[in-house]
Amino acid sequence: KQEVTQIPAALSVPEGENLVLNCSFTDSAIYNLQWFRQDPGKGLTSLLLIQSSQREQTSGRLNASLDKSSGRSTLYIAASQPGDSATYLCAPKGLWKLVFGTGTRLLVSP
Amino acid sequence: GAVVSQHPSRVICKSGTSVKIECRSLDFQATTMFWYRQFPKQSLMLMATSNEGSKATYEQGVEKDKFLINHASLTLSTLTVTSAHPEDSSFYICSADRDRGLGGTDTQYFGPGTRLTVL
Numbered sequence: 001k002q003e004v005t006q007i008p009a010a011l012s013v014p015e016g017e018n019l020v021l022n023c024s025f026t027d028s029a030i031y032n033l034q035w036f037r038q039d040p041g042k043g044l045t046s047l048l049l050i051q052s053s054q055r056e057q058t059s060g061r062l063n064a065s066l067d068k069s070s071g072r073s074t075l076y077i078a079a080s081q082p083g084d085s086a087t088y089l090c091a092p093k094g095l096w097k098l099v100f101g102t103g104t105r106l107l108v109s110p
Numbered sequence: 111g112a113v114v115s116q117h118p119s120r121v122i123c124k125s126g127t128s129v130k131i132e133c134r135s136l137d138f139q140a141t142t143m144f145w146y147r148q149f150p151k152q153s154l155m156l157m158a159t160s161n162e163g164s165k166a167t168y169e170q171g172v173e174k175d176k177f178l179i180n181h182a183s184l185t186l187s188t189l190t191v192t193s194a195h196p197e198d199s200s201f202y203i204c205s206a207d208r209d210r211g212l213g214g215t216d217t218q219y220f221g222p223g224t225r226l227t228v229l
Contacts, residue, residue: 034218043116043203043222044154089153096142096207098218100153 002027004101006090012107015082021075021104023090028071030092035064035075038087038103047088048075080108112138114206116221123194124229131189131224133204140206143187144218145179148201160187194228201225 003026013019023033032051036044048057048064050073056065063076073090087105091098113136123129133143141162146154158168158179166179176198178190187206191198203223 036220041201041225044220046217046220049217093218096159097144097156098205099156100146102153 002092002094002099004090004092004099006088006101006104008104009102010105010107012109013080015080015108015110017080017108019077019080019106021077021088021090021106023073023075023101025071025073025090025092025099025101027092027094028068030068030094033064033066033073033090033092034098035062035073036089036091038089040087044089077106080106082108082110084108112136112206112208112217112219114204114219114221116202116204116224118224119222120225120227122227122229125195126193129191129194129226131191131202131204131226133187133189133206133221135185135206135208135219138206138208138219139184140187140208141184142207143181144205144207145177145187145189146203146205148203148223154203157189191226194226196228199226199228 005024007022034049035047050057050066061078066073085108087103089103090101115134117132143160145157148154157172158166160166160179160181162181168174181187205218205220
């Protein structure tokens, strides 16, 4: 059974800092891994998807890496902004199912 | 981009009533749709996998007679919470696999969620 852990659980930083969010998963037999953002009381916004054959993906200030064999992924946020404040979820995908991590609650203060 | 909608976005009902939530893929076909539940300050937990034209597959611990799922077409799946009780109050989110025939590498798109409050 896939188990996904995200560290840290919560993070509070001043604006402008570069951040690293960590995700670890126990079953490396995955097809892809997605990072999502969730604002309070809202649904999910997909940020990045990394296929199992890829090592990283970039979108703007976001960069996600994947080390499938060691069961790890990181989300790097450059030059953080208050608008980045949200909960970030990673979700590796097995044959059909996504399994969600516990999330990292990020607060970026002006 | 692919869009998934949910209706209603919020619903408040009395204990003992049934509530139906719709999930639609607006611009693509989805052979497979998923229903998740999220309690406050917790992550999303998969409830069931819904396949068009066949019975849903429920995760362990999810009562199939309480959470009825119907995937009648390639663009619509419904979740009915029967005889709802206050402990069923939660945020319900659906997602749809964009069916490009790529199996596990297909991208999953999420709806905006439905907030259910049972009084």
